[in-house]
Amino acid sequence: xxxxxxxxxxxLRNGAELPDLSGTRYRLLQQVARGGMGIVYAAEDRDxxxxxxxxxxxxxxxxxxxxxxxxxxxxxxxxxxxxxxxPVHDVGTLADGRVFYTMKFVEGQRLDQYIESSASTSDRxxxxxxxxxxxxxxxxxxxxxxxxxxxxxxxGSFGEVLVMDWGLAKIMTDGLETEVATxxxxxxSPANRRNDTLGSLxxxxxxxxxxPGYMSPEQARGEVESLDARxxxxxxxxxLRSLLGEKPSARLSTRSAARxxxxxxAICAKACAQQRExxxxxxxxxxxDISRYLDGLAVEAHRESILEKAGRFYRRYRFFIxxxxxxxxxxxxxxxxxxx
Amino acid sequence: xxxxKFAGGDERxxxxxxxxxxxxxxxxxxxxxxxLETLCKAYWKPVYKYVRLHxxxxxxxxxxxxxxxxxxxxERELLNRFDAGKSRLRTYLRLCVxxxxxxxxxxxxxxxRGGEIQHLTLDFTGAEDELGSGIIDAAAIxxxxxxDEFFEKEWVRSLFALAVEDLRxxxxxxxxxxxxxxxxxxxxxxDDNISYEQLAQQHGIAVTDVTNALAWARREFRKIALxxxxxxxxSEEEFQRETKAVFGRDAR
Numbered sequence: 001x002x003x004x005x006x007x008x009x010x011x012l013r014n015g016a017e018l019p020d021l022s023g024t025r026y027r028l029l030q031q032v033a034r035g036g037m038g039i040v041y042a043a044e045d046r047d048x049x050x051x052x053x054x055x056x057x058x059x060x061x062x063x064x065x066x067x068x069x070x071x072x073x074x075x076x077x078x079x080x081x082x083x084x085x086x087p088v089h090d091v092g093t094l095a096d097g098r099v100f101y102t103m104k105f106v107e108g109q110r111l112d113q114y115i116e117s118s119a120s121t122s123d124r125x126x127x128x129x130x131x132x133x134x135x136x137x138x139x140x141x142x143x144x145x146x147x148x149x150x151x152x153x154x155x156g157s158f159g160e161v162l163v164m165d166w167g168l169a170k171i172m173t174d175g176l177e178t179e180v181a182t183x184x185x186x187x188x189s190p191a192n193r194r195n196d197t198l199g200s201l202x203x204x205x206x207x208x209x210x211x212p213g214y215m216s217p218e219q220a221r222g223e224v225e226s227l228d229a230r231x232x233x234x235x236x237x238x239x240l241r242s243l244l245g246e247k248p249s250a251r252l253s254t255r256s257a258a259r260x261x262x263x264x265x266a267i268c269a270k271a272c273a274q275q276r277e278x279x280x281x282x283x284x285x286x287x288x289d290i291s292r293y294l295d296g297l298a299v300e301a302h303r304e305s306i307l308e309k310a311g312r313f314y315r316r317y318r319f320f321i322x323x324x325x326x327x328x329x330x331x332x333x334x335x336x337x338x339x340x
Numbered sequence: 341x342x343x344x345k346f347a348g349g350d351e352r353x354x355x356x357x358x359x360x361x362x363x364x365x366x367x368x369x370x371x372x373x374x375x376l377e378t379l380c381k382a383y384w385k386p387v388y389k390y391v392r393l394h395x396x397x398x399x400x401x402x403x404x405x406x407x408x409x410x411x412x413x414x415e416r417e418l419l420n421r422f423d424a425g426k427s428r429l430r431t432y433l434r435l436c437v438x439x440x441x442x443x444x445x446x447x448x449x450x451x452x453r454g455g456e457i458q459h460l461t462l463d464f465t466g467a468e469d470e471l472g473s474g475i476i477d478a479a480a481i482x483x484x485x486x487x488d489e490f491f492e493k494e495w496v497r498s499l500f501a502l503a504v505e506d507l508r509x510x511x512x513x514x515x516x517x518x519x520x521x522x523x524x525x526x527x528x529x530x531d532d533n534i535s536y537e538q539l540a541q542q543h544g545i546a547v548t549d550v551t552n553a554l555a556w557a558r559r560e561f562r563k564i565a566l567x568x569x570x571x572x573x574x575s576e577e578e579f580q581r582e583t584k585a586v587f588g589r590d591a592r
Binding site for chain 1: 470576
């Protein structure tokens, strides 16, 4: 029998892991990512001569829990036609028995990489608003994302934002609710949970679904049935903190955000309130508060003191205030010169 | 409609329902022995190497203990106690090996009763060659935490080696020996410099033929390896977990 070296093992493993695209119109290009459910490859659609992203399960079979989740993810994406949500093109089963779907190939960087860039606070906030727009749209269509985090947002080369990885999405309305129940029954061993590259925890029936550090307290308690838009709003608040440069460890240990402007900190704090009753009710409310901040107005999340109001007034009308001050100063100097 | 499309996938890939766990729990002794034989084929090498390296036993003693262990599995119906919901089969087996070795004095007696698996040809010389050839890093199991990793790696090595042999037989049966030789040259040999172009020249074929032959061989290898894996898993859930461990990102 052939002795297999570690190199041979790795080659066999890599070779066998590649999806068998025979019988499809796709040609494999390269692996681009690996998630909790499957692997994402760049592939070429030979008919349309365009590059697509092909997500495929690691395990064969179309009847298992993972297969159901991947199919459901594809269907969720199909119903969410929005510029901020990655569009799905095709879904099916490969010749090797693995379920796959193809979607738009997004060129750009993940939000966690974008965070490291030198973008200004206002640019970051505007980008955050675009993320919120996509999530708000999904909520309007009755879909909760349940795994919002920087690793699941792509920032395209032209600044476009795409919310990805809807594998944990919960459909709040219509006939697909039964599938959500199926999803809630998914049970992974601790070992399997540990293995999820992006750190998502997936369970149901009172167990956890989401990513520690980003999921809401009720989500962490496994209250799957009672989750609503405010759970995603909590994740958006944590995502906003990350986007504004707060380190995850700081988020997890203390809530002090000395580096953040008070209004921004208040917005984050309101979005991330431990009790969901204390959070924004809709994503639009959160977006509006961000808009107010960007326009130099008082945000709803924070009651300002007189000093803070004065400071904000000064920041907002700084040009005119300085202009008037310069004019007054000039008049005083002129008066003094005339007197002497 | 979509569901129908997916359903087609399973028709093309019927799942092997028989597994060693079901076989081991059968009332039929023949079934039980067949289950043990399947299990033994996949696990004897990892067990032998584990006994040699972790328990620091000499080749002769490790051979006896390995055979004794599988005999004990059959006699004491250890697989009946395995709960797929609680642990992986390979973790359970490793713990069984530890327990067996800890009661080594009894093991000597048991291995003499291990006639049931004597008909299995266990290539201990080959396993010993692997230990001596530097393929296996003995230092890799220096810490208790790395025991599982070591056992998993050797288990994957054993599973893949069996699958490679099955693939060789399949290629011969279908007259596609060249595909196997290409896979052997490109994936199994330790030559990092070999290219598709060189292989095409060596075999007097086009590069695209090399690509196609390798794609076919890898696809068949995957099918065979998964079939063997399914046989030695206790449940569908375990099979899916182990598939990820063998082919997925956890695989080391």
